[in-house]
Amino acid sequence: MTINKRELLALAASLAAPSFAMAQAKAGAKPAAPAEDIVMGASMPLSGVFAFAGIAIDLGIKDYLSILNEGGGVKGRKVRYVAEDTAYKVDQSMAAFKRITSQNKVNLYYADSTGFAKSVNPELERNGNILMTGASFGKELSDAQKYGLQFMVGPDYSEMVGILLQYIAKTKPGAKVALVYSDTEFGRDPVEAARASIKQLGLSVATEIVTAPGSVDVSAEVVKLRRADPDYTIFHGYVAAPIPEFINQAKSLGMKSQFMGTFWSMDHTTVMRMGANADGFMGVMPYRYYYDTEGKSPMLERIRKMRPDYQTTGYTQGFLAAMLLTEAAKRTLDAGNELTGKNMKIALSSIRNFDTGGLIGVPLSIKGNSIPIGRVYKADFKAQKMVPASDWINLTK
Amino acid sequence: MRIGSAKQSYAADAALFDSRTQQAWLVLLMLALVAFPFLAGEYWLYLACLVAINIVSTMGLNILTGYTGLVSLGQAAFMGLGAYTVAILQARLGTPMLVNLLAAGVVAMVAGVLVGLPSLRVKGLYLAIATIAAGVITHFIFGHFSQLTGGSSGITVAPAQVFGIDLDSSFRLYWVIVPLTGLMLVGAANLFRTRIGRAFIAIRDRDISAAVLGIPLLPYKLLSFAIASFYAGVAGGLFAYFFRAVTPESFPLLMSIFFLAAVIVGGMGSVLGSVLGAVFMTMVPEVLKLIVSALPAALVGENATLVLSPVRTIVFGLMIVLFLIFEPHGLAEIWRRTRRLFHLWPFRT
Numbered sequence: 234m235t236i237n238k239r240e241l242l243a244l245a246a247s248l249a250a251p252s253f254a255m256a257q258a259k260a261g262a263k264p265a266a267p268a269e270d271i272v273m274g275a276s277m278p279l280s281g282v283f284a285f286a287g288i289a290i291d292l293g294i295k296d297y298l299s300i301l302n303e304g305g306g307v308k309g310r311k312v313r314y315v316a317e318d319t320a321y322k323v324d325q326s327m328a329a330f331k332r333i334t335s336q337n338k339v340n341l342y343y344a345d346s347t348g349f350a351k352s353v354n355p356e357l358e359r360n361g362n363i364l365m366t367g368a369s370f371g372k373e374l375s376d377a378q379k380y381g382l383q384f385m386v387g388p389d390y391s392e393m394v395g396i397l398l399q400y401i402a403k404t405k406p407g408a409k410v411a412l413v414y415s416d417t418e419f420g421r422d423p424v425e426a427a428r429a430s431i432k433q434l435g436l437s438v439a440t441e442i443v444t445a446p447g448s449v450d451v452s453a454e455v456v457k458l459r460r461a462d463p464d465y466t467i468f469h470g471y472v473a474a475p476i477p478e479f480i481n482q483a484k485s486l487g488m489k490s491q492f493m494g495t496f497w498s499m500d501h502t503t504v505m506r507m508g509a510n511a512d513g514f515m516g517v518m519p520y521r522y523y524y525d526t527e528g529k530s531p532m533l534e535r536i537r538k539m540r541p542d543y544q545t546t547g548y549t550q551g552f553l554a555a556m557l558l559t560e561a562a563k564r565t566l567d568a569g570n571e572l573t574g575k576n577m578k579i580a581l582s583s584i585r586n587f588d589t590g591g592l593i594g595v596p597l598s599i600k601g602n603s604i605p606i607g608r609v610y611k612a613d614f615k616a617q618k619m620v621p622a623s624d625w626i627n628l629t630k
Numbered sequence: 631m632r633i634g635s636a637k638q639s640y641a642a643d644a645a646l647f648d649s650r651t652q653q654a655w656l657v658l659l660m661l662a663l664v665a666f667p668f669l670a671g672e673y674w675l676y677l678a679c680l681v682a683i684n685i686v687s688t689m690g691l692n693i694l695t696g697y698t699g700l701v702s703l704g705q706a707a708f709m710g711l712g713a714y715t716v717a718i719l720q721a722r723l724g725t726p727m728l729v730n731l732l733a734a735g736v737v738a739m740v741a742g743v744l745v746g747l748p749s750l751r752v753k754g755l756y757l758a759i760a761t762i763a764a765g766v767i768t769h770f771i772f773g774h775f776s777q778l779t780g781g782s783s784g785i786t787v788a789p790a791q792v793f794g795i796d797l798d799s800s801f802r803l804y805w806v807i808v809p810l811t812g813l814m815l816v817g818a819a820n821l822f823r824t825r826i827g828r829a830f831i832a833i834r835d836r837d838i839s840a841a842v843l844g845i846p847l848l849p850y851k852l853l854s855f856a857i858a859s860f861y862a863g864v865a866g867g868l869f870a871y872f873f874r875a876v877t878p879e880s881f882p883l884l885m886s887i888f889f890l891a892a893v894i895v896g897g898m899g900s901v902l903g904s905v906l907g908a909v910f911m912t913m914v915p916e917v918l919k920l921i922v923s924a925l926p927a928a929l930v931g932e933n934a935t936l937v938l939s940p941v942r943t944i945v946f947g948l949m950i951v952l953f954l955i956f957e958p959h960g961l962a963e964i965w966r967r968t969r970r971l972f973h974l975w976p977f978r979t
Contacts, residue, residue, distance in 0.1 A: 279939040291936060317919065318939040323873065323880070324680055328916060331673040331800075351786065351875040355798060373783045416773070418879050421782040 269310040271562055271572070273298065273555065274333040274363075275343035281320035283368070285472075286497070286547040287345065290368060291316055293551025294343065296539060298559075307559050308566045315339075323348040330356070339363055340572050341558040343551070347371035347418060350383060357382045357574065364561055364577040366554045370496065372422050375603040382574040384581060384602045386554045387519035388628065390419075391426035392605040393495045394467060396517045396626045398427065400609045401465050402434040409439035411463035411490070413454070413479065415446035420470020423495075427467070439463035447474045455482040458490070466490045472497050477507040484510050491515060493609075500546045501619050504612045512614035515622055519607040520549040520592050522619050530591020553592050557599075560584065595625045605629055644823050646816075663812075667804050675800035677916060682811040683868045684908040688892040689818050689901065690861025695890065696898035697822065698854040699834030700749050701757055703886045704764035707745075708738040708859040710881035711768060712866025717785040717876045718778060727790040727797070727806070727871070734867030735860040741768075742859025749851045753837075765883050772878035784877030787870050797871065807868055814861060819901045821857070830854050834899070895953050897960025906961035914949060918942045 275294065278287035295314060302311050315337055317329035326349035333339060342357075344350045344367030351373070357363055358381070365383045374380050375389040388396065401408050410431055414420035424441070431438055440461035442454050458466065458479070466483075468476050471494075480492055494516035498504075501522055504511055521533060523544045536544060536552070564580035565572055586596040597604055605628035610619040637643040647653050667675055691705045712734035719730045745764045749757055772779045779785065789798040790806070797803045821827040829850050832840035841847050870876050888911060896907020922938045957964060 279936055280943050284939075288936065317923075318942070320915075320939075320943065325915065327873070328673065328676060328680070331676040335672045348875065348877060348880065351784075351877075352873045354786075355789070355874050359798060371783070379786075418782040418784070418877055421773070 271307055271310050271312045271341065271559070272337045272339045273312055273314050273341040273343070273558060274330070274337065274339040275314070275316035276319045276326035276329040276333075276345050276349060277316045277343065278321035278345045278368075279316075279318040281322065283321040283345065286368060286545075287321070289545045289547035290343070290551030290554070293544070293548040293553075294555040296536065296548075297552045297555035300535065300539075301555075301559055307563045310566075312341075312555075312559055312562075313337075316343075319345050319349075321345060323352055327352060334360065334363070340562060340577070341365075343367055343554055343558075344369065344383075347374065350374055350380070354380055354383070361574055362572065363574050364558060364581065365574075366558060368550070370603070371418070372426065375601060377602045380602060382578055384557075384578070384599070386550055386557060386604065387496065388517075388605040388607050389423075389603045390469065390495060391423040391430075392603060392628055393517045393519075393607060394423040394427045394469060395430050395605070395628055396607040397465075397467055397493050397495075397515075397609065398430045398434055398436065399626055399628070400623050402436055405464055407435055407437070408464040409437050409462070411439040411442065411458055411461055411466040413442045413444065413458070413466060413468050415470030416443050417446050417470055420446065423469060444475060446471065449475060449478065451475045451478050452482060455479060455486065458483060459486050459488055462488075463490050465493060467493045467495075468498060469495045473503050473506065477511065480507065480510050480514065493517075496546070499610065499619070501543065502545060504619065505614070505617060509614055511612050514612040515609055517607045518546065518610045518619070519604070520546055520553065521594055522546065522610070523549070524618060525591075525621075527621070528591060528594060532590025532592055535590070549592055553589060556589065556592075557581065557584075560587070593625075595627065598629075600629065646819050646823075663808060667801050672800060675804055677913065679800050679803055679807045679872055681909055681912045682807045683865050683872060684889075684892065684912050685905050686811050686814050686868065687862050687865035688889050688896065688908040689815060689904040690858040690865065691889045692893045692896075692898065692900070692904040692907075693818060693821070693830070693861065694854050694858035696893055696900065696903070697827065697834060698830040698851065699753075699837075700746075700851060700854060701754060701890075702745075702761040702855075702858065703758050703883065703890065704742075704745050704761035705858070705862050705889045706881040706883065706885035707764040707768040708742055708862035709866030709869060709885070710772060710876075710878075711738045711741050712863030713870040713876045713880065714772060714779055714785070714866075715863070716867040716870040717787045720787055720790070720870075721785055727792060730790075731810075731864050731867040734870075735863040738863025738866065739856045739860040742855040742862075743852050745859075746852045746855030749855065750848045762883065765881075765886065768881070769878050779878075782878060784875060784880070787874045787876065789874070790871045803872060807872070810864070810868070814864065815901055815905065818861075818904075822901075826850070826853065831899070891950060895950060895960055897962030900960070900962040902965060903960050903962035906965065910961060915942065915946055918945055 277291050278284055279291060298312050298314050306312055315333050317333060319326040319329050326345055330353055340363060342363050342365040344365055347369040350367055350369050357365060363382065366386055370385050370387060370389045372389045372391045374383055374385060401410060412424060412427055414424060428438060440457060442457060444451060444454055476498055492514050499516040499518050504514055521530060561577040561581035562572060564583060565576045570576040582599055584599045586598060588596055593606060594608065595606060597606060606625060608621060608625045609623040611622040613620045635649050647656055687705060687709055694700050694702050715734040715737045716730045719725050719733055745761055748760045752760055773782055789796040797806060829845045832843065832845055833850055837847055892907035892911040895910050897903025919942060922942055
C-alpha cells in the first residue's frame with residue numbers, strides 16, 4: 234500500500250490541527266479583561282438533549298446583561314459574557330469551565346447541570362473568586378455549607394413539590410397523592426422529602442410509580458395509577474414524555490385525578506404541545522410567564538418590548554440568574570469589598586425584599602442556597618395560556 | 631530509506647521498540663510529556679488528564695474487542711464499578727490512592743468475569759447485547775444501594791493524597807494519571823508478546839482453530855474480559871479522583887459506545903490505535919470548538935457559538951463516518967503507512 238501526496242497532506246493537516254488549535258487558544262485568548270470589566274462565564278448546553286433550555290437560558294442572560302450594560306453596568310463596570318457549548322456533558326462542561334477561567338478573570342458563572350455543579354465545586358472553592366448558579370434545582374445543591382459558592386434561581390425540586398403539596402393540602406385536605414417520577418437522579422431528587430411533606434400535611438401517598446425517562450409505553454403504569462385512584466398525580470423528572478401519554482390514557486379510562494408537574498415540564502410550549510387533554514394541567518412555576526400582565530412587572534414589559542415573540546420560562550430563568558449574580562456583585566462593590574466568591578455570596582444572602590421587576594410576583598429574600606417561592610399555574614387550553622391557580626407560596630413563611 | 635535493521639535474534643524480533651530512531655522518538659515523547667505541565671495551561675492539562683483516562687479504558691476495550699474479538703458494551707459499567715469502589719474506599723476507609731485504584735481494577739475484574747460468562751455461547755452482536763446487562767445492573771445497584779452508594783445523588787470524592795499532598799488540580803493529578811497510563815499501555819503491549827496475548831489473537835481470528843491448537847476457550851475469553859475490565863476499573867477510579875463526584879448517571883451506555891467508537895476509529899487490535907482513537911474521540915469536539923471560536927466574527931456573526939454548535943456535532947459525526955468508510959483499519963493504519971513512507975523513502979511500495 235502506498236501513501237500519496239493527498240494522504241500525506243491530510244495527515245499533516247490532522248497533525249497540525251491540535252497545535253493550530255493550541256496556538257489559537259493561546260493567541261486567540263482575549264487579553265485579560267481590563268480591571269473594570271466583570272466577567273460572567275457559562276457552560277451552556279447549546280447542543281444535545283438539553284439544548285431546548287440552554288438556547289433560551291443563553292438568550293435570557295444576554296438580554297439581561299445588555300440591559301444592564303446599557304444602563305452603565307455594575308457600578309460603571311461592564312459585564313462581559315463568555316459562554317461555551319457543552320452538549321450537556323459533564324466532561325465538556327468542565328473543559329469549558331477550565332478554558333473560560335484560564336483565559337478570563339471570571340467572577341460569575343452559570344452551570345448547566347447538577348453533575349457539573351457537583352464536580353466543579355472543589356474547583357470553585359480552590360479558585361475562590363467565582364459565584365455560581367445554574368440550571369439545576371437539585372436538592373443537594375441547596376446545602377449552603379457544602380456548596381458555599383453556589384445558589385439556585387428558585388426553589389429546589391423538593392421545595393417545588395412542597396409548594397404543590399401545600400396547595401393540595403389547602404385545596405383538598407387529606408387528599409391522596411400519587412408520585413410519578415423518572416428513574417434518574419433528577420426524578421428521584423424530591424421523592425424522600427415529598428413523602429415526609431405528605432405525611433406532615435395530613436395527606437397520603439396513593440402510589441409511587443417509577444418509569445424510564447422519556448418512556449413511551451406507559452399503559453401498565455396507567456392501570457396501576459387508576460387502581461390507586463389518586464386525587465392528585467405529581468410528575469417529576471421529565472420534560473414532556475411520558476406525561477402526555479399518561480394524561481391521554483388516564484382520561485380515556487375516565488380518571489379524574491388532577492395532574493401536576495414541576496418547573497422543567499411547565500413551560501407554556503411544552504404544556505400546550507400535550508394537546509387538548511392537557512387542559513387543566515397544573516404545576517409549580519417560580520416565575521411569571523412571558524404573557525402575564527397581572528400586577529406591576531416592568532421587567533416583563535421590557536422583555537416583551539425587546540422580544541415580541543413568546544419567550545420560554547428557561548429564558549426567564551437565565552435572565553433572573555444574570556440579574557441575581559450581578560446584583561450580588563453590585564452589593565459587594567457597594568460595600569467596598571473585593572469581588573471574591575465568598576464576599577459575593579454574603580452580599581447575595583443580604584438580599585431582602587428584592588424587586589425582580591415582576592419576574593417573580595413577590596419581593597424575594599435570600600437566606601440559603603435556594604429561593605423557595607413559587608406559584609401553582611393551570612393550563613387553559615382554550616385561551617392557550619397558563620393561568621394562576623394560587624397565590625405566590627413562600628415556603629419560608 | 632531505513633537500512634541495517636536486520637534482526638539477529640528472536641528477542642530483537644519481538645522487541646517493542648526495535649530501532650534507535652524509534653527509541654530516540656520515544657525519549658523525545660517522554661521529555662515532551664514531562665515538560666507539558668509546565669508549559670500548558672489548566673485547560674490543556676485538564677484535557678491531557680481526560681485523554682489519558684480515556685486511553686486506559688479504550689486500551690482495555692481494545693484488548694477485549696480488538697485483540698480477542700469479543701464485542702462489549704459494558705465498558706462504562708466496569709468504569710462505574712471502579713469509580714464507586716474508589717469513592718467508597720476513599721470516603722469510608724481513607725485508604726491510599728494506589729490501593730484504591732488497584733481495588734477498583736479488581737472489583738471491575740470480578741464483575742467482568744461474571745459478565746463474560748455468556749461469551750462461550752454467544753458472539754458478535756449477541757454478546758454485545760448480553761454485556762449491556764452489565765450497565766443496567768450496575769445502574770440499578772448504584773441508584774438503589776443508597777447506604778453504600780449514596781443513592782441517586784452519588785458520592786463526592788475527597789482529593790487523593792500522595793505523600794501528604796492533595797491531588798486537587800489537573801497539574802498534580804497529571805503526574806499520577808499520565809505515568810499510570812503509560813504503564814498500562816506498556817503492560818498491554820507486552821501482553822501480546824506472551825502466550826496469553828497470542829491466544830487472544832488466535833481466538834479472534836478463528837476460535838475453533840484456536841481450540842484445536844490447544845487453547846481452552848472459556849478461561850482465555852474470561853481472562854480477556856478480566857483484563858479489559860481491570861483496565862476499565864482503573865480508568866473509572868481515575869475518573870472518580872479527577873471529577874471528584876460519582877453518580878449513577880456518570881456512566882451511561884453512550885459512554886460504552888464512545889469507547890467502542892474510539893477502538894474502531896483508532897484501529898482494532900492495536901495499542902497505538904487505542905491511544906489515537908481515545909485522543910481523536912476526546913479532542914476532536916474540543917478542537918472543532920476552538921476552530922469555530924477562532925473564525926472571524928464577520929464570517930459567522932455575533933452568535934457564532936449558538937449557530938455553530940449543532941454544526942460542530944454534525945461535523946464530528948461525519949468525521950467518524952468518513953473514517954469508517956475510507957480508513958476502516960483506523961488511525962493506526964494511517965500512522966503505519968506514514969512510517970512506511972519514511973522508511974522506504976525515496977522509493978515507493
